[in-house]
Structures are given as structure tokens and as C-alpha cells.
Amino acid sequence: MGSWRVSADLLATSRFLLSPLAETVAALTVLKAPRGPWQQAFHAANRDAFAEMLARHPARRDLAERSWRPRAGDRPGWMADFLGTVPADAGMSFDDELGQLAARWDDDRIRAELHTVRPGRLAGTLLRPGLRAELLGLLRWIWTATVEADWPRRRRVLQADVVSRTTLLATHGWSGVIPTLGATTGWRGDGLLQINHFDLPERDLSAARTLLFVPAHSNGSWVMWDEPTRYALVYPVTGALAPPGGPDVRGLARLIGANRARLVLALDDPRSTTQLAALSGLPLGSVGNHLRVLLDAGLVLRRRAGREVLYWRTALGDSLAATTVSSGDARGR
Numbered sequence: 001m002g003s004w005r006v007s008a009d010l011l012a013t014s015r016f017l018l019s020p021l022a023e024t025v026a027a028l029t030v031l032k033a034p035r036g037p038w039q040q041a042f043h044a045a046n047r048d049a050f051a052e053m054l055a056r057h058p059a060r061r062d063l064a065e066r067s068w069r070p071r072a073g074d075r076p077g078w079m080a081d082f083l084g085t086v087p088a089d090a091g092m093s094f095d096d097e098l099g100q101l102a103a104r105w106d107d108d109r110i111r112a113e114l115h116t117v118r119p120g121r122l123a124g125t126l127l128r129p130g131l132r133a134e135l136l137g138l139l140r141w142i143w144t145a146t147v148e149a150d151w152p153r154r155r156r157v158l159q160a161d162v163v164s165r166t167t168l169l170a171t172h173g174w175s176g177v178i179p180t181l182g183a184t185t186g187w188r189g190d191g192l193l194q195i196n197h198f199d200l201p202e203r204d205l206s207a208a209r210t211l212l213f214v215p216a217h218s219n220g221s222w223v224m225w226d227e228p229t230r231y232a233l234v235y236p237v238t239g240a241l242a243p244p245g246g247p248d249v250r251g252l253a254r255l256i257g258a259n260r261a262r263l264v265l266a267l268d269d270p271r272s273t274t275q276l277a278a279l280s281g282l283p284l285g286s287v288g289n290h291l292r293v294l295l296d297a298g299l300v301l302r303r304r305a306g307r308e309v310l311y312w313r314t315a316l317g318d319s320l321a322a323t324t325v326s327s328g329d330a331r332g333r
Contacts, residue, residue, distance in 0.1 A: 002076070002200035004193045004231070006211060011174055011191075014211035016162040017090050021097035022234050023154060024143045025083050026218035028064065031142070035219045046146045053141055059125040059134040060141075066126065069117050076198035080117050082110055082135065084224030086212065086232045094143050098136060104226075107131040153278070154217060160275030161215045161237045163308055167270055181213065181235040182221040195223055195233060205231060255320075256297075260290045264299060265321055270310040 006014075027042075031050050034043035054061035071077035085101045092100075105113075110131050114122060147154070169177050178187040186194040192202075205211070212232035214224075224232040256264070262280050273291065277284045291311055294300045299317035302309055313321060 002194070002196040002198050002203075003188065004195060004203050004205050005191050006193050006205050006208070007191060010205060010208055010211050014174075014213065016165060017087060017212045017214055017232075018155060018158050018162070019087050019092070019097065019214050019216070019234075020094035020143070020147070020151065021085065021087070021101070021139070022214050022216045022224075023151070023158075024094065024139055024147055025079075026216035026234070027142050027146050028083075028139075029219055030217070031146070032064070032068070033219060039219055042146070049145060050142075053145075057134065057137065059128065059131065060138040062123040062125045063114075063131075063135055063138055066114050066118055066122070076196065076200065078117050079222050080110075080113050081225075082113055084222060084232075084234075086210070086224045086226045086230045087214075094148070098139060101139075102132060102136055105132060105135070110135060156274060156278040157217075158215045158237055160272065160278040163272045163275050163310075164238070164269065165213075167308075167310060181233065184221060185233070185235065195221070256294075256299075257290075259286070260294060263287065263290055264294065264313065264317055267300060267311055267313045267317065268321070270312040272308040272310055274308070276311070 030039045030042055031046060034040045054064065067080040067083060069078040082101060082105045085097065085104065087097055088100055107129065111122060111126065114126065165177055165180070168180065175187040175189075178185055178193060184194070184196045188194055207228040208231050210230040210232075212230075214232050214234045215237040216234050218234065218236045221233060221235045224234065255261075259280070259282060263276055263282075266276055266279050271279075273284060273287050276282075276291075277287045280287065282290075291300065291302075294317070295302060295311075298314055299320065300311045301314055302311045304310075
């Protein structure tokens with residue numbers, strides 16, 4: 001199976017980071033192959049405009065098609081390395097990251113990578129000058145047309161995910177966090193980080209100086225690298241949207257109010273106000289006000305974890321939540 005061998009020092013200095021460009025690449029993957037309800041909704045809302053843009057720009061169309069090698073049986077799928085540029089710094093804007101990509105990838109290098117991903121003759125549109133400009137135009141269109149307006153909400157969800165992971169890291173270490181990053185990731189001990197289930201050679205990261213974990217609204221995980229010193233694993237964020245068909249909260253809502261009922265049910269794990277705001281869709285100030293009421297009522301507890309304050313249910317809160325879930329299950333049978 002595909003794995004990276006990482007040193008204890010590298011793992012100790014690794015960190016989570018948000019990337020607008022990774023979020024844009026994730027949007028491209030969803031436009032190409034949506035999975036699940038929210039991705040289907042995103043695809044339906046943007047597919048016509050995406051198809052029209054590709055029709056106007058044949059080079060972008062062929063780039064979008066040639067930049068992936070489809071998975072086939074035991075043969076792993078593959079993404080072109082130019083779509084996996086590791087951010088140089090935290091807090092980079094989309095324009096900063098796109099500039100970083102442009103500085104590293106010229107026309108010839110992009111073509112060489114396309115041959116690596118899918119050997120064979122390239123379409124004529126990919127042999128013309130200006131291929132880098134077409135790649136940048138493709139990514140900028142996806143950012144502008146499908147991600148940018150929603151980026152504040154997406155960023156809150158991504159930040160909430162990071163808070164949740166770092167809380168788990170504090171109590172269980174990386175061996176407890178890594179298996180939660182996706183179905184194909186795992187910690188095998190002895191410095192071995194599993195990144196997929198394919199039969200691929202182990203990659204030695206002994207020369208690496210940076211290891212990042214990047215959440216994204218994606219339909220899977222992928223890796224990025226700037227060899228030999230910088231590596232990143234992009235993983236699918238949790239809490240993109242509330243799952244459909246959740247428990248019926250009407251009974252609890254009549255007791256404590258609909259918004260407070262949603263917050264109580266969301267606190268099955270310790271969460272920050274930022275994460276609760278992202279998951280519930282409520283304003284941050286409103287979440288704080290509701291939490292103070294729940295705290296006074298003895299339904300939740302809190303403690304500080306670094307710069308965040310985490311909340312979780314008390315035994316009384318668990319009892320109310322369990323009653324709500326059980327009644328919802330009974331109605332569903």
C-alpha cells in the first residue's frame with residue numbers, strides 16, 4: 001500500500017493549514033465526479049456554466065481531461081503534480097498560491113507532467129504556446145465562478161474541522177488523528193504513514209522539512225509535494241453540510257428552542273463556537289449566547305484549549321440528546 005516514512009521530528013512539527021487553491025482543485029474534482037448529496041447539488045448548480053466555459057476554451061477542456069489518470073481496478077488513479085502545489089506559507093490568498101504555481105510550472109514542464117500522468121500523444125490544443133496561461137485561467141475560473149463567493153462559509157467549516165482535529169491531537173497524538181483523515185489513511189507505527197491502499201513503493205521523507213495536512217471540500221484525498229523538502233496530504237473535510245434525515249428535534253426544541261436543540265445535538269464531541277457556527281449556520285454571536293444559556297442550565301460544560309474554548313454535553317445533555325435521537329429513530333421505523 002502507498003505510504004510515507006516520516007521521522008518523529010517531522011511529525012512533531014507538522015501542522016494543519018487552509019489552502020484556497022486546494023479548495024479550488026477540490027471543486028474541480030467535484031465538477032468532474034460528484035459523490036453524495038451536497039456534491040450533487042454543487043455539480044447541478046455549476047455544471048452548465050462549467051461546460052460552457054470549457055466549450056469556449058478547448059485547451060482548458062483538454063487540460064481538465066488529461067490532468068487525471070482514472071482509477072482502474074488495482075491501478076491507482078493519479079492527479080497531475082501541478083494541481084498539487086504545496087502552499088509556501090500559512091494564510092496565502094488564492095492569488096498568492098496561483099502565483100506560486102505559475103512560478104514553478106512553464107509550458108514544457110506542464111506537458112511533461114501530462115505525459116507522466118497519461119502517456120500518449122497530446123491533443124493539439126495542449127501543444128500550442130500559452131499552456132500555462134490556460135491552466136491558470138481554468139483554475140481562476142473555478143475559483144471565481146464556484147468557490148470565491150462561498151469562501152467565507154467554507155473557511156469557517158475548514159477552520160472548525162482543524163479545531164476538532166487539533167483537540168483530538170492533544171489527547172490522542174497523531175496516531176489518533178491520522179486514521180480520521182479519510183478511508184485510505186492510517187498510522188502503521190514505526191514512522192509509517194499510510195496514504196492510500198494501492199500497491200505502491202514506500203516513499204522516504206527523511207529529507208523533508210515540512211509536512212502539512214490540508215482539509216478541503218473534496219470527494220477524496222490526494223497528496224502534494226515540492227520534493228524533497230515539502231509534502232502535504234489533502235483530506236475531505238467533515239461537516240460540509242448537515243447529513244440528511246437527521247433526528248427529529250421538535251420535542252427537544254419545544255423545551256429549549258430549535259437553535260439550542262441543534263447545538264445540543266451537535267455537541268456529541270467537544271466543539272468550539274467557531275465550529276458550531278459553521279455546522280449550524282447560526283451567527284457566531286448567537287451561538288455564544290445560546291451556549292451561555294445551555295451552560296447555566298447544566299446541559300454543557302466548557303474548557304479552554306489554546307485559543308479556543310471547547311464545549312461538550314454533560315450527562316444531562318446526553319440524556320436529552322439520547323431521548324431525541326431515540327424518538328426520531330422510532331418515527332423512522
